[in-house]
Amino acid sequence: MNALACTGLRVALGDRAVLHGIDLALPAGRWTAVAGPNGAGKTTLLKALAQLLPAEGAIELLGRPASAWSPRERARRLAWLGQAEAGAEDLLAQDVVMLGRLPHQDWLGGASAEDEAAVRAAMEETQSWDWRARPLGSLSGGERQRVLLARALAVRAPILLMDEPLSHLDPPHQADWLAIVRRHVERGGTAVSVLHEIGLALQADDLLLLRDGRVAHHGACGDPATHRAVEAVFDQRVRVHPVAGRWVALPREEGDS
Numbered sequence: 225m226n227a228l229a230c231t232g233l234r235v236a237l238g239d240r241a242v243l244h245g246i247d248l249a250l251p252a253g254r255w256t257a258v259a260g261p262n263g264a265g266k267t268t269l270l271k272a273l274a275q276l277l278p279a280e281g282a283i284e285l286l287g288r289p290a291s292a293w294s295p296r297e298r299a300r301r302l303a304w305l306g307q308a309e310a311g312a313e314d315l316l317a318q319d320v321v322m323l324g325r326l327p328h329q330d331w332l333g334g335a336s337a338e339d340e341a342a343v344r345a346a347m348e349e350t351q352s353w354d355w356r357a358r359p360l361g362s363l364s365g366g367e368r369q370r371v372l373l374a375r376a377l378a379v380r381a382p383i384l385l386m387d388e389p390l391s392h393l394d395p396p397h398q399a400d401w402l403a404i405v406r407r408h409v410e411r412g413g414t415a416v417s418v419l420h421e422i423g424l425a426l427q428a429d430d431l432l433l434l435r436d437g438r439v440a441h442h443g444a445c446g447d448p449a450t451h452r453a454v455e456a457v458f459d460q461r462v463r464v465h466p467v468a469g470r471w472v473a474l475p476r477e478e479g480d481s
């Protein structure tokens with residue numbers, strides 16, 4: 225089954241057409257990285273799939289039209305981690321993560337023991353539990369990012385959509401994030417993440433390359449055709465090489481073939 229799919233997805237922002245009719249199927253149980261040049265439409269695509277901005281065309285979530293889900297049912301199935309989110313600076317980190325449980329709570333019931341357990345587990349998974357009593361605004365960029373990741377994980381949604389989730393994370397916490405995503409996918413979940421670092425993006429199962437608001441390529445990260453497509457989408461200014469059992473994209477040197 226597809227976790228997410230869209231046909232003829234078009235988005236205009238202001239008077240600019242940003243996405244020009246995207247057809248896409250993202251199977252459940254896989255991690256898809258989204259990459260491409262600046263301004264290609266990666267953030268816009270993720271927001272449109274999360275129904276965070278108006279779009280033309282059809283979007284399906286878990287086999288049903290996205291519009292057929294109630295906002296609450298949808299929010300239980302699709303968790304969102306945005307880029308450089310502002311707001312909630314005075315909220316304690318633990319309360320920020322508890323926001324991820326809102327789709328599971330009754331209006332008057334407050335947090336249940338299950339909500340508390342989900343918050344604690346998500347904060348322990350992202351190693352942010354120690355800051356639970358600190359205001360979000362007092363945390364460093366990387367600490368804050370780990371709290372926001374915990375909020376997304378606390379939803380326990382089958383689909384995780386993440387826009388630049390690694391910004392501000394140091395290498396050990398980038399590795400932790402990779403492990404979290406792998407576990408999510410091994411349990412049958414689906415992850416979609418915009419990543420600028422191509423070496424990290426190539427650790428996903430599949431790579432979706434966007435260029436000028438269109439899909440330039442969608443294929444398995446280990447497929448040489450995907451590597452050639454990475455090089456093409458960045459105007460042959462990078463080369464994909466195998467290094468220590470992984471794929472990395474290095475700037476192309478003069479004289480490279």
Ligand SMILES: Nc1ncnc2c1ncn2[C@@H]1O[C@H](COP(=O)(O)OP(=O)(O)OP(=O)(O)O)[C@@H](O)[C@H]1O
Nearest residue numbers: 237238239240242261262263264265266267268269
């Ligand atoms: N509110 C807006 N009004 C008009 N144009 C916008 C708006 N937001 C984004 N755009 C334009 O839409 C295009 C796609 O933006 P988007 O943020 O989706 O790209 P991106 O691929 O995520 O870029 P980056 O790699 O730089 O983060 C860009 O040309 C951008 O300038």
